[in-house]
Amino acid sequence: MSIKMQTLRPKLLLAKSMEVPWKGAYTLTGHTASVVEAVTTLIDTLGNQLLFQFGLSCCDLAQLRATARLAAYIHDLGKANDHFQAVVRKLKNPMEHPQLIRHEALSVLLAWELRDWLATGDGNFLIAIAAAGGHHLKLGGESGKQTDELGEIRESGVDAWTRGDRILLYTNHQHFIGLLRYGQKACGLASHLPQDLPTSWTIADIKQQRKILLQEFAIWEADSILTAVVKALLVAADSSGSALPVNNVPIQPWIQTQIHYTLTEPELQRVVDERLNGDMLHPFQKDLGNTTSRVTLARAGCGTGKTLGAYNWAKHHAVGRKLFFCYPTTGTSTEGFLDYTHDKVDSTLLHTRAAVDLEHLDLHSTGDEDDLETKLESFKAWSTKVSVCTVDTVLGLLQCNRRPMYCFPAIAQAAFVFDEVHCYDNKLFGALLRFLEVVKAPVLLMSASFLPWQIKAIETAVGEPINIIPGPKELETQPRYRFRLADAPDWERVKAEFEQGGKILWVCNQVNTAIAVYEEAKQYGLQPLLYHSRYKYGDRVNHHREVVDRFKAEGAVMAIATQVAEMSLDLSATLLVSQIADPAGLIQRLGRLNRRYCGHALDALFYPDEKVGFPYSQDELDAGAALIQSFSGEVCQADLALWLEKAAVQGEPDQDSVWLDGEWRTYPASLREAGYTITVLLEQDLKTVEKLPAKLLPRYTVPLIVNSKQTKGWKKCRRYPLAPTEFWGYSSDIGAFQIKS
Template sequence: MLEQLLAKSVDGTDASQHTTLRQHLADVFESAIGVVDASGCDQLAAFGLSPSQWYDRFRQTVLLSAAIHDLGKANNHFQRMIAGDSKPQAIRHEWISVWLAEQPVVKAWLLPAVDRCERCWHIAMAAVAGHHPKHSHCSPQVDCFGSEAIEVFAEHAGFRSCLLQIQSQLGLGEPPSQISTILHEGVKDHQRPRQFCSMVQQLADFFADEIFVDPPWRRFCACVKACVIASDVAGSALWEHLDTQASRQNWITETLNRRPSTEQLESIVTNRLDGNMLREFQLAIAGSDASITLVEAGCGSGKTVAAYQWAGQQHAGRRLWFCYPTTGTATAGFQGYLLEAETNDPNKQSVVDGADLFHSRQQYDMLQMLGSRESDETMDDTSVRVESLKAWDTKTVACTVDSLLSILQNQRRGLYSWPAISQSAIVFDEVHSYDDMLFGNLLTFLRELPGIPVLVMTASLPTSRRNAIEKAAKGGNRSFCCVAGPEDLEQLPRYIRHKLGVSVTRDDALELVRDEFDSGGRVLWISNTVERTRKLGLELADCNARVYHSRFIYKDRVDRHNEVTAMFDSTDAGCATTTQVAEMSLDLKHATLLVTELAPIPALIQRLGRLNRAIHPDQPAEERPVRPFIVIDPVRDDGEFSSAPYRESDLELARTWLDSLGTEPLSQEQLVEAWRAMDISEKIELETSGWLTGGIETPVDAIRTAGYGVTVIRENDLPNAKRDRSVVAYTLPMNYPVSDNWQLGNYRHGGFPVASETAIDYCSETGAVWSTFVII
């Protein structure tokens, strides 16, 4: 007989108190009390559920789930596994917890904890079954059981101690003494697996018949499941840092009650304005009290500073999550708005009180900005849990949109951060860049979480997508408001197609770039592929060309980003050759010529937004000249047209749009109106959310259309990564290689596959390309 029942593996011979099953259940239960008491009303309100009607049953259901969620770990497979046996569990422990709870004598004992409400009971079972979201997560089938017996240690003294603890926590009667202990007798046992699967099917049928057809209960289920998962995170992590129950409860209460004040948010605005006043357009944004506010305004119009004023003026007392489409834009947004100069040392910067940056490479970026020496190992589950708890303690978050919308598809970052998200006002920036799947997830969020106020910002949006946002607002019974950009800036002529018009070839463009450079100009050339970007960098070396794209080691990419932005902040002549990364993450103030390959219309509008950004209506006419742009066909080295990575039909539409613009000076408004005049029909659908419809399962799925790449670490960089204790700094995103023999066996470092020394040709100035000849 085992001496102790464990919930977690331990190092050494003596088990830590908090690794025992009984104490782990107690830790999670205590955390659940703290989370529900501090944020339960916010969580319900986020779903549009009245706390006065739902709070009592919410608290009961969460606490029941937390009290029993890991009881199933008291089985021979799990206990053997955490003792060091590599053989996996035949049936995951959370399903065994449900099996235990569903035994008639156990259910009769536990059901009073939810006032005998069958719906609450089934939702508690869903929270127990789904508290470990996994990509491969699905209900067990008969063939999962295997040939080995599965036994629950229900007669163990430690298990009995867990039941007595649950009795005390939930105010129940005497625990049952006769609990079935054999889930599966082994190879010849077919009856018990079939009974188990029948139980699972009955639970699923209840959800189909009773929960999914009733939207408030469906939302209530999602709320309970996320709360239990978040409580499990806190219960599993906090004891390592806070050694008493009281200190852990205090931490949860204090952190979930930390919110930015109006003064703190408005100080960000004041710092950014630098003595200027908010413009009428910005005041309109700040004054919107609609549940969803859509802002359509061109690049450089001042949307971001208005968003902080909106949060301070309309939603004081709520956290602020500022969601950007990429890690680069999130870091730039954090650096531009949430860092402030220290008055006693102008060479140092500090973070605005209660602000933080959240994305997959945040620690390296913080190290670069603040000189932090934190270790940056890859984001395993433990790391994600710690970072998510930091989100609970952060008043103002700058993050990638994935960090937030990932909750809809049961990804860890979103679920673990749920209590903080439920208390927030959300800004979604640059939504024109969202692919169809990501935009569909945004619409689902807008419709299903009507209690969370949202500001949606974009430079341009087709009518179909604007209408879809308004339809999602109506579907969630939300008020909706649309704020247009400032007329004087939107109508200001900024661009003009080069006088050579549509006849400009690549060779013509190269000559024009050199002429612009010789005359002291600054040129931005945007290509559709990394290969053409790198090639251009070599061809334009005589023009002080800087190369910037995604296929750099991350530490080098940060350096290239800073070099390019510094070039365009100066008055020195220069040239940057980039890919699509320029469309959002580059704030270029003084570009005098734009060359771009043909791309879809929204991408071209964004690319044009990099040109002539410093122009302003208040300037004298002679100080705001229009700037030329050139659009060339994307061609391969063999001279053949190549639409990749876009659809050829989208490029044909873009060609039609360009022809409609004419040869006169153009404003941002004209670009957008010409696009809308094309009346392009687009089928837009909301994405099905695994969080909202998973029921007894917690399936994990993507929120964006899958990319075609792999992030690696080069074998050459391993010594530096180990020396610097920084995995992310040396990660390298690559397209999938043609050859299969690029990897160093099955070796991984920090979770990333290691590419052999000969697999990748790499230069810190021009980036990476797969070698044409690879030897392992």
């Protein structure tokens, strides 16, 4: 059937769909003005602290301000086209007929067309267009990989309002002329307006424009840090300039209030006092507070009071700033929030599943459930003095991940604590090194051990002396463990411990193994608890909470877990049973045994894992066995740290960063090394999750170990693969389980 073509002649140029009640921020000029106001307020309010935080000695505040305002001014020029205006009016279905090219890439090409005029202002033009093109984090890369594509040209097809082989540019529209005049005022551009602007581009025209600009970018000697900061400022300004006006919140006073909302010494002292509960700080914790180095290393084992020491450190280094307390996993960040800051200092729990973890606390959350919800959730970091989060919330900035880009105004004025640094993989540790190199904020790094090569790499990144503060010797030399290695688990020893009222933690290397041990323990009448990663996240939270609470209570308890126990469980067992794993994992597991020292060593029973290759290689299992066999008597934490440091192999941290190295490119890439799991939804939950608010969707997500061959043909729901009911079952007791065919 032929389509009767119509020409779209819009009365208004819109930046977003018109809603009721009508707001001027829906128009292209209105939205542009909002974003310019937001980025200006951010820079003016952060002031010179922004320059100091990122070591921007190359420019002054006025130059940064002019460049960021120019980027904000041009970031949505490309919305003045018939494809976008038809979509925003719901005349064009973008799923059936996508826009020929994304609007932000078109903004870059239009800005290049206007380059002589735009260069009459004070801002750095190439930095501004690079930031403008990347403000939706979709420029120069796809699926975490660099493509060098300056805007993908897509097969649009012909519909009633647009042609698929060309795009109409509304450069003669009165509102576009008005937008140009606004640029004169906002960016100090020349009084003569540009003439003879193109009114349409074919695919060939767009390709030619891209080629010319890519040649210019190829010889561009970018100031990497200044470019990165302007990019992040624009992303944050665009999110606030979009969200605040539609929620009837004035931009300037709101941003100023959030930026000025920083920590005071009495607030941090209250956290310390409540945790001390009348006791005195250990000398180790006092030393953390007295350090004068910008970057300090706290090398101390589990149960030595590192976290309390960190808040004492913050009392001296985070006053007048915000504070990010960064943990490796969602579980540990939740525990850190509940134990230290909730109800003690204004704080928020900031990781992608926080809404699920904190439901029972009746904390206020915002309204919209689409992408605006993600942005508004990130605004909590702007409005919060202490953000307890996963490390991804901060270091994800190095790879242009969405949440840290949205959180940038808080990151730009914060101090940082990174806990459990010894658990970082090569990519994550590489990101930490780049962060320490670029961000000149006060930083405390905490770990049970720092390997010699890690210390050297940190010193090189920081470029100035760092202070290494050891944990309390009297605690780290206490004899906590006795190792027992056998070919199979000693169930008689386990039953005896349970009958004596003991607290048993059994750690397996695979979920299926843990489930098998759980079923066997039930047969012995041990009333076990099961905790692993293959639950729907809402159920995982409940299992986590039950295990922690039962270990705190009186009486016998047995918990069977996987690697999730290594960091996320704050408990003290009287007996540890574990399969042999890699040395770092074994030391983490031992951190749950005799954590609250009972006065003498306790047994750790180890037995082999016959499933070589996943998740541990033969070399890793051999190294773990060597660690266990190295000790015949009682073992302390200091012994383990020394063994690990002597046996350590030189790491190869990956320091590549899209944010700092991408030049004109801006796209999200992975912060961590590739794992074995993918996050899915279960087909049995389809009717529920289809209509669920976005912020609660993680309640139903499950990580599964499946390969691309297995998932081929799986349907998707809300961006997640949908695990078919014929292959995967589920119970809240044991989690997801594979159905044998």
